[in-house]
Amino acid sequence: MSTINIYKENNQLRVTVRGNFNLRTKKMILSRLTPEINKLTINLIDSDLIDSEGVIFLHRWLSEGNQLRLIEPPPILFEILEILQLDDSWDLEKIVTT
Numbered sequence: 001m002s003t004i005n006i007y008k009e010n011n012q013l014r015v016t017v018r019g020n021f022n023l024r025t026k027k028m029i030l031s032r033l034t035p036e037i038n039k040l041t042i043n044l045i046d047s048d049l050i051d052s053e054g055v056i057f058l059h060r061w062l063s064e065g066n067q068l069r070l071i072e073p074p075p076i077l078f079e080i081l082e083i084l085q086l087d088d089s090w091d092l093e094k095i096v097t098t
Contacts, residue, residue: 006032012039018046021054029057038066045072055080062090071097 002019006028013032017025021044029040040061044050050073062068070077073096081087 004028008032008034008037011036012041013037014041014043016043021047021050023051023053026053026057039069040066041069041071043071044074044077047072047074048076050074050077050080052080055084055086059086059090062095068095069097070095 002017002022002025004018004025005016007014013029015029021042029042055077058068058070078087078092081090081092
């Protein structure tokens with residue numbers, strides 16, 4: 001089971017996921033979002049998997065004009081983005097941090 005730590009700071013939500021980014025993770029993040037939050041930082045350093053719910057959530061977040069920063073996302077994320085042909089629509093150099 002994943003452990004998720006969430007901290008709100010002004011207009012930013014900082015999330016640390018220890019485990020997989022899945023439907024449960026998405027629901028926990030959504031429960032903490034408020035209208036003024038437009039920046040989301042997610043630390044995935046301990047994650048091996050991000051499922052379709054996670055990818056859809058992140059894609060919608062970006063499509064709505066919000067800011068996203070991913071720390072150490074699992075390699076599967078890049079494969080999924082390529083398969084779905086979303087890798088060109090995400091500014092990965094700006095979003096992904098090691």
